[in-house]
Amino acid sequence: MPEANLAGAALPFLSTRGLTKRFPGVVATNGIDLDIMPGEVHALLGENGAGKTTLISMLYGLLQPDEGEIRVAGSAMRIRDPRHAMELGLGLVAQHFHLARRHTVAENLALGQRGAPFWRPTLQLRAKAGEIAERYGLDVSMDARVSSLSPGEQQRIEILKALMQGAKLLILDEPTSVLTPQEADALFEVVERMRADDRAVVFISHKLNEVQRVADRITVLRAGSVVGRLVRGEADSSQLASLMVGRQVASPQRLGVVSKQEPLLVVNDLWLRGARGVDALRGTTFSVRPGEVIGIAGVAGNGQSELAQVLAGLARPTSGSVKLGGLELGRLTPREVRAAGVAYIPEDRRTEGVVGAMSVMENLVLRQVRDPGFARGVLIDWRKAEEFAAKAVKEFDIRTPSLRTEARTLSGGNVQKIVLARELSGKPRLVVASHPTYGLDIGSTNHTHELLLAQRGRGAAVVVISEDLDELIKLADRVLVMFGGRVVGSMPVAEAATDEGVQRLGLLMAGSLEA
């Protein structure tokens, strides 16, 4: 195993200096220096938004850096596109697989092969593929249709594909997010063999135990910059977690309210089979009291979106129960859930929360316009709707040229205000807010926070899902952490606001602890 050091004798296979990428309004990566040595397993640790995805997109030719340089095997390169990256020996196994589902494994492998023969391309391939699969312990069946394979098996094909294309450096983006624990073990085996074969692996993850298990060196990213470089053995979980999550922004000490009432929302052992056949929720359990704000922290992809969908009535759980004041919500339609007093502020406000092509007024009454309050029989009473809308615009300070303006032309903050106005005006008993301030400016963010806290003041139960710990600490009475489809820990906000608390949260978010 090669000795890992930054100014080592061996030449890095891939290195970056000062790699910077900006998007309108945000600096995605800020002057990143990175060295990947041949035959090392290098972990990139960080939360979503830390810049990992942008970084590897640049390495793989999907994006061009604004500043900085990339060197491959010593020579400065401009990586034009993925094809070019492949030629240079870089391979990527992304979170979403690029496999043709109805083709067989062999056909998918043949697809990217340069030099594959014209006639019966899959035939010749088998020998080569079999040999590589054997060497790295990738167990695949050549003639199986991809659609019949589990995500773990599909991932193996992606890895095999990259190896067959001669990848000397393989980037694995959050690879265990779709794997069972056993499959994850098998994956680490493969990574071991690759290291033994002098191939480099860049392993992107937010899970501490994996990173510590498999990496030779760890680079921690936060908010687009490198905040830590560690070597295997040097890395202590708490240290890593702190680096990843960062110190919390100074905020006034909040003493969360500890309500003495009976829980209003009781979620018990919720299981949900997700889109790719993997269980997205694996026994989620928690409860919320009236007048309490629960903040759900965690890196995206650990079941939070699915939980929100179940609470809103958009997804039916495979098993388990969701009770609001004793009423079972699990089998109800979105309309019934709403009628039961649940307000839902969706993650995707522009496509799910509003209908872009419809007017502000129509969006303000989107969910309730066909209900008896606004409709008389088959007809809609637009006068009532307009009254309501005018009031809502005033009350919630929605900036729009007119009530008839199309919602899609408004700024994100105003679109969110529409959603909030609509959802909160019905005096809900439970408010579910999924990433409510994602992409909003400071003013809109603060306004949203005020509104949510006001709901708490009214005695509603509020569930806020967010990746922004600072936001959760500001809003919540209690902070829960979701990891792997379950709630793995919780703490009162007073604790979460301390350094030790943040550290513990980080560990929970990274799957290192179970409370």
Next chain:
Amino acid sequence: MEFELLTTTIARALAFGTPLLLAALGEIVAERSGVVNLGMEGMMMLGAVAGFIAAQATGALLLGLAAAVVAGMLAAALHACLSVTLASNQYVSGLAITIGGVGLANLIGRDWVGRRLAEPMGFVTVPVLSDIPIIGPALFVDQYPLTYAALIIAPLIWLFMFRTRPGLTVRTVGESPAAADTAGISVRRVRFMAVVFGGALAGLAGSYFSLAYRPSWGENITNGLGWIALGLAILALWHPMRAIPAALLFGAFFTLSFRLQGVLPPELLTVLPYLVTVLALTLIALRGGRGAVGAPEALGTPYRRGER
């Protein structure tokens, strides 16, 4: 003597089914690459009229066939420009080509209505094979060369699609353009070529009417068979070899509708291809359409990189 009904039915079914087969093969290739081509009927008409005029003017049948193929390809190129290059609505584009193409073909052919082709395509009888009892007269006696051409093209397309690398590329573009794009394949270029190839076969299918079957020019000479070809592609589950028995089946519907006129209303049988298509689509949908059977996944969706 009972055999005679059988053999002539099969022979006529084969004859009727030829243009259906050709057009359906073209549609299959286009749809396998992910592009729906509703312009089949228009391309067939344009091929028919181009072929007729070319053959009549020059007296050379081969030139007529070539002209038909070119005409189909040009119309298909227009469809491809709109639906692939500009990524516009494939369905409307195809419809427009059918409406405009049929009109244009009728327009151009107006002066030639009723004229018989001077040197039409003659029948061919395959030696040796035609002597086989029953099968011989059914399949190998007195068919047009175009029929045999179609029967050869089908397996060739199958070989191409399923045994060669470029064929794999075409299929992938239709199933998962994102996977193809990642592998460095130009989705646009492949789709464009597939559509144009489909147009070539459509033109050839049209020429069957004006150069062989009738062989004269008349208004709406293809008589809506382009739509049936669309249904045929679906019934064949987008598989070139299955298109042959499907074409025979539809062809049989047609010929039987004539023969059994005394007994059954002809419309009863001629309507079957359309109903069968709807039935096939329903069954495919019931099966979930996700297994080995079903339309190419990306069929009908224009591909824009970055949209998933």
Next chain:
Amino acid sequence: MTRLRWVPRLAAPAWLLVAVSGGAFLAALLVALGLFALYGLDPLSAGATVVERTLMDKRGFGEVIRKSIPLLLAGAGMALALRARFWNIGAEGQILAGAIAATAVALFVPLGWYTIPALYLAGFVAAGLYGLVPAYLKARLGVNEIITTLMFNYVAIYVVRWLINGPWRGRSLTGFSYTDRFDRATYLPLWEGTRVHIPTLVIGVAAALLITWLLRHTRLGFSIRVMGDGPDAARYAGIKLLPTTLALAALAAGVAGVAGAGEVAGIHHRLIEPTSVSMGYGYTAILVALLARRKAWATLITAPLLGWVFAAGDVIKVSLQLPFQITDVIIGVTLLLLVAAEPLLSYRPVWQRRGGSEDAPTTPETQTRPEVGS
């Protein structure tokens, strides 16, 4: 160095929509003039003849209106269907279904004061039911409605042919097949001196207005618009997809059926060869709806435009001795141009200086319009 980039639009401005529709239509007319020239005619004088015979002359103008009637009905129905992104290509067959039902009433139901309303009602109901099947398959199983409605067109054609050659064959002695002539009591009142069957025209105008009203003021209309404009939000908004789809398909198809009833009761007075009952009205209705940008009230403008094209075709055939098919070419070219102009409506050109930072997938955060009070 600057280069041209295409940036996704938020919403296409109204003037552009009108310009594209108008431009496509006018360009197609120019193509027609070109065809005149190719046939050796002076395009301007030929064009003038057409205009004169179709717009200046009472009978000619009547023909324009007459042809507009089925286009208006089917077009308004199509606009409704398109608002929900339901591509109903089956108007042709639905018109025939309506014609069949109206014929049944005319031939077999004892005559009375109720006959004419019954004709229309039968047409509406029959066509509405006919349109339900593809709608159900789409809503329940996801079967592509374009293919199914297309196939159903031909099923209808063959059913009509079967009827006029078989069970409903009339006692005529000419070689053609059609049913017996309807009784005089079923004849629709006409506009004096023309073949415009007034009640159908009135129903057509009413239908276009009603559909517009439906979309704006009823719960069903709201659901339809959400389905079409915001499919991701539809479930969240509580819309039930199956009943909504069925209702809109039945309406869209039913209106087309009324057109069919009008054609047989107002013009032909018998059930005849299907392609003479509906000579492409169903397909052209798609163009009527697209040109009208899926707004039902705008079909009141686009239907007469295309009705004029159809009427012009007759004049072209009779007065100019040119093939009627020029109309098909005009319609085809207009559709093609509309399709070709689609990208213009989704993207707008932006001159950008080289070296500027790439656009992230543009969030409207970066494209705000100035708003009141901000």
